[in-house]
Amino acid sequence: MRETETNLFDPCEQAPTRYFDFTITWDQNAPDGVKRNMFVINGQFPGPKIELTEGESVVVKLKNSSPFNTSIHYHGTYLSQISHDKRRILF
Secondary structure (H helix, E strand, O other), X not given: OEOOOOOOOXXXXXXXXXXXXXXXXXEEEOOOOOOEEEEEEOOEOXXXXXXXXXXXXXXXXXXXXXXXXXXXXXXXXEEOOOOOOOOEEEO
């Protein structure tokens, strides 16, 4: 993951782009104590958190190394109470 810092309140400065590399695999895991085969992203379940500041762009490179066709989607949570100067968005 590459990240750069910027001043989001300077209209002449462009917000950074965040880059993420994800690999989906079909592995054994036991999130509830019962071992089973399941999709994991970068060896994690649930997958890695994407945290952004309002105005940033995101590029996600996804490699499906599982034996199945699959897709990925995101659930965003807008957190306006985290900071008064930078609003954060979590996926």
